[in-house]
Structures are given as C-alpha cells and as structure tokens.
Amino acid sequence: MLNKNKLFAQREGNVIPDVSKALAWLEAHPDALKGIGRGIERETLRVDPEGRLATTGHPASLGSALKHDWITTDFAETLLEFITPVDQNIDRSLAFLRDIHRHVARELGEERMWPFSMPGYVEDAENIQLAQYGSSNIGKMKTLYRQGLKNRYSALMQIISGVHYNFSLPLSFWQEWADVKDAESGKETISAGYLRLIRNYYRYGWVIPYLFGASPAISSSFLQGRVSKLPFETDGKDTLWLPYATSLRLSDLGYTNKSQSGLGITFNSLDGYVAALKAAIKTPSEEFAAMGIKDADGHWRQLNTNVLQIENELYAPIRPKRVTRSGEAPSDALLRGGIEYIEVRSLDINPFSPVGVDADQARFLDLFLIWCTLADAPEMSADELLCSRKNWNRVVMEGRKPGLMIGVGCSETEHALVDVGKALFADLRRVAEVLDSHHGDTQYQQVSDQLVASFDDPELTYSARILHAIKENGLTGAGAALAKQYHQMLREEAYEILTEEDFSRQAKESVQAQAKLEQSDTLDFEAYLATREG
C-alpha cells in the first residue's frame, strides 16, 4: 500500500500532504486508537402527514426541553434535537439514538419527523414558534436568544436541520503520539493536536458534503419571494435545485453567516481562538444595533447588539469543545481544561437513515478525523480560512460537476477533486486497517472501499441519490413519504438500550428540575442578563 500511496502522490503532484510517516507510526501503534469517544446530536422538524410544519408545542410527554438529557429543542418548538451520551461504541451510540427516535415516534401520534435538512413548503414563517424553556432566567434567555436569531437571520434559516458528530481521541493516543503524561499536564499539547485536526478539516473537510451532502434542493418558499441569481432548475411547482449541488444547507443560502468570516477567528492557538471568540461577543454590530435591543413596546428583540449574541451564534463547520460547568461559557471551559473533543457540524440529515445518520458515516468520520490529526497542518491565517471556505463553497454548490477542480487554502495550484479524493482515501484505507485490527473485522475498510467509488461515480453520493427522489415527487412530497415510512418503522421497533421506564423517568425528572430552577432564581431578568457575558 505504501508504494501505491507514494506513487499516487508523486503522479498527482502531491495533491495531499505526505502522511506516510505518521501512518507507519500508527500501524506500529494500533492500540493508541482504542477508546475513541463519540456523541451524536440530530435535529428534526415535527411535521404533519403532508410535510407541513407542526404548529403544536413541544409534546409535554417528552418532558422539559430545558432539562431533558436526550430530547430537547433547537431554534423552534417544532425543531426537535436528540442527543446521545458519549460512548466508545458506534453501534451502541446509534442504537441509543434510534431508541430516542422509536420513543418519539410513539409519542408523536399523527405528527412525523422530517427526514431532510432543508424544510419543505412553509406557508408562513411567522407561524414558526420560538422554542420555549419556561420562566426561569436561563429559560427566558434561551428564548430571547432565539428571538435575536430570528430577527438577524430569519426563522426559515434557523429551522434548517443538521447532525453534529462529536469526537474525541483517547488519552492513550496523546500519550503515545505526543508523549503526554495525563490530561491535565498535557492539555496544551492535546489542544494543539485538536487544532491541527481543525486546520486540516478546513483544508479537506469539503469531502464531507461531497460524500454525504443531502440538500441539493430547496422549497420555493425558502426564498421568501427573494429573486436568486443562482441557475436553479425547477419542477415548476415548489421545488428548486442545482444539478450538481451537494449541500445547500452549507451554502450562503443555508445555515451560514457570511458576516462572521470577518471575525478573525483562527485555529493556530487555543488562546487565539478564544480571544477572537470573546471579542466577537463583545463587538457591537452596526447592523444589529440598528435593530435595537427592544422594540417600541419595550419587548426585547435580541440579547444584545453584538456581532454574536453568545458564543453559540458562531456558525462554524467545526468547533473545539469541552463539557461546560453550570453557567460556564464554552470558551471559559476551553481555557479551564483545554480542548476535550471536537464537534463536526457539516453533516446534513441523512435521508436514507430513519435516524438521520448511519454507521458508514461514523466510520468515515473516524478515519477522516484521525487523518486530519496525523497530517501536517501549517498554521492558517484568517484569509486562508476564507480561501478554504471558497473551496467548500465550490463543493456545496457544484461538487458533482464533472472535472471540478479544487484548491487547498489560498494556493494557486488546483487539482481535480476526484484525484484529491482518491489520494485521501488511499491514506484513509491504511487508517481503516488499523481500526479494523481492534475488532478483527473489515468494517472500516469496507466503508473506505465503498465510499471512494463515489469519486469516479458521483451518482453514488447522497446528494445525487436524493435528488432523483426530489425531482420525482417534489421536496415536500419526497420528504413526507420518507417521514411516513420511518414513522411506521420506528413506532413498531423494539427498544435496544432504553426502556419506556427510562423515558418516563427522564421526562418526569426533567420537569421537576425545570420547576426547581424556576423557584431558585433570585435575580430579575435584566439583572440576570447583565451577569451573563455570552
């Protein structure tokens, strides 16, 4: 394999960094990768059988969205979010996620879970109710944050759904790879390792929307009457698509915010990243100041008029993370203990899975994120991150276009996307062999071999496959049909890990915890807001 690898790199003029040394190290230290941590967040809109947004509130039987460990809401009352606890076993994480879906499908009655990232036809976005979290100060702050998001970006943009894949390498990896002794004394080294991963993710992560992007189309209602200059094709009814698009969710039309690219966020040092993020939540925005903090009737319009109301508003394709303590800002958690895991935010909802994500995607991400950690990752300026964004944009808008060329950062040199993809997978295959050696099977190698075929045959990509169904039945029709199929399937499936008792206990305890919180507030809301810096 090594010869083929080198040969490929030479023939293609080093389309990717030469990682052969690091790969050889990994092959000599296979146990270093035992114990990868994973957690999955999946969002999905509640819809009626025709695929229209549900106008009901978050089902009471699902407990408190503010305090439930596994079932909450994202932007809107109708936007469910499911969260799995961190686990080292992919199949267990997916079974846990599926149990949550099984339970919710049983509780939703006639409502269903939307299987796409982009919403179907939305009659009137004003009917989208902001997620409600009760009368506690933190509850009111979360809803007000959403009011600000609505006023800044529109509710329609905010109901775009995604899957977030949370990933961490075991301490043993850092101990063997970087001579770390323990997590505390090694936190600078570990953080530097995850920042290296992030820089390579910006350089090469466009492979994720290429393979798994599943939002090549939008409903005409998504444009809200705006005229788009994009060369959309249409079914003449309510569906628009770009023939080679992979993920409009990740495009400027989707869940992104161009103005954030001017924040000077970089990933060369943790202190640098945190400083830029903290600056962003303290930097007034002219545009948002013009909106005002309160309207004429004294109703709050947003938490503040800064570029970001709170750190969560930074819509990056990947985030460095550490589990926060109560009331702690994400950046303070990072300063306290360094980077603990990373959150990959580029996965569209997988429409071919009843739970929006599958084991192939998890295994691919493991391979890719390990490769991103091993490969050299020169520091990147804010400009270079911007150039990387342009490469991603090419892939999200026309990734399946025959002969598409792709660059790396701001380099003038471009290569055929297909060549870069295949060179990358030649390396990923070697990582797959190491991971498979843990289980004595070939699951990772099979995923690698199956996915690499998508470069020579773009028809195998998720976006190509779902675009056929969308062209045939329209976005709303195709989504409603899949939602119905998954609803019936999930309702009838037995649980694998959790029980009805677990769900009813969680629901009850979450409601009690919210009530307790509401009784414990001592400050009035304005005084409370003044104590929260974002």
Ligand SMILES: Nc1ncnc2c1ncn2[C@@H]1O[C@H](COP(=O)(O)OP(=O)(O)OP(=O)(O)O)[C@@H](O)[C@H]1O
């Ligand atoms: N060490 C870790 N390695 C991998 N995943 C982790 C690790 N620690 C936590 N996670 C996962 O990260 C996810 C955290 O999701 P959660 O929604 O609870 O927090 P958050 O994303 O910070 O909150 P928000 O979505 O409001 O920003 C969970 O799926 C959890 O399992």
Ligand SMILES: N[C@@H](CCC(=O)O)C(=O)O
């Ligand atoms: N709905 C967003 C994520 C919301 C959030 O920032 O957590 C997405 O499509 O990924």
Ligand SMILES: N[C@@H](CS)C(=O)O
């Ligand atoms: N989760 C999204 C929408 S509420 C955010 O934090 O910005």
